Amino acid sequence: MIGFKRLNRMLAAGAMLSCAALAGAAGKYPDRPVKLVVPFSAGGQFDIAARMLAQFASKELGQAVIVENVPGGGGNIGAAKVAAAPADGYSLLTLGGNHTIAQALYAKPGYRIETDFTPISMVTVAPHVVLVNATLPVNTFPELVSLAKRSPGTLSYGSPGIGTSMHLTFEMIKANYGLDILHVPYKGGANMLADLAAGQIKTGIVALAPAKEFISTGRIRPLAVTSKTRSPALPDVPSLSELGYPALDAGSWMGLAGPKSLPPEIVQRWNGIVHAFLADPASSRKLEEMAFRLWPSTPDEFGKQLRSEVEAYGKVVRENKIMAQ
Secondary structure, eight states, X not given: XXXXXXXXXXHHHHHHHXXXXXXXXXXXXXXXXXXXEESSOTTSHHHHHHHHHHHHHHHHHTSOEEEEEOOOGGGHHHHHHHHTSOSSSSEEEEEEHHHHHHHHHOSOOSSOTTTSEEEEEEEEEEEEEEXXXXXXXXXXXXXXXXXXXXXXXXXXXEESSTTSHHHHHHXXXXXXXXXXXXXXXXXXXXXXXXHHHHTSSSEEEEEHHHHHHHHHHTSEEEEEESSSSOOTTSTTSOBTTTTTOTTOOOEXXXXXXXXXXXXXXXXXXXXXXXXXXXXXXXXXXXXXXTTOEEOOOOHHHHHHHHHHHHHHHHHHHHHTTOOOO
């Protein structure tokens, strides 16, 4: 049998070797490709921005950063996959506002946004835009509010779907102004925009980027963006904050996170990559052309935003008894 003293010396030596091995591994990170999970289908605005980040990060790290699209469940399937991954920096996730909404919208989303992820940084925000069909006799957001108040229950608004950030944002607008407008959910923003342009619905809310083409044709009219300030993509369209709704700053955002307990040195490495990516002239120009606002943050700032949105959107979901479909 091995004596206790000898066993203790062997365990101590093994621990020292393990620590040295871990330190060496951390120092070489990454020594194999990194997987960036995008919890939506390829080709959308969210996916394009993520692929730009992955391409930039590959050069910075000297290793391939591979985008893996894991759509389904409103983004929950991809998020749950990363939540269950090892905290070694080789599986990261692009989070979005739908993930903070999911905590109240779904009974079992497969993760807890507050505890199952390590926030790294915010990346971009694209404001929502409130729109009307060009034939509706309103030219400003206050005129839309007045029309809805004069004729309660006669207007309907479209959104990309139940429980999306656009849906909940418009419900907050309705509550703020005491409006009675029927919600018409669609399976995505493209279908909603097509019906709005055709006059099947008279008003709607969607992310700014996909609406730009329809706005340029004159078939739909933008009334307000949901950010605190105007969007450079629509400089003549006021923000809701300008119009007396200072509490609202909503949009379709993208952030970067890893599994819980991600080592601090990996968090800081990726935080630096995000900041460098957004400071890069070619990257920033392309993102801004897509109507994104650049939104670098510290890990703590991103964590605070996640917790704040879980609380705010959860309140809207509960008060309006919104159910996932």
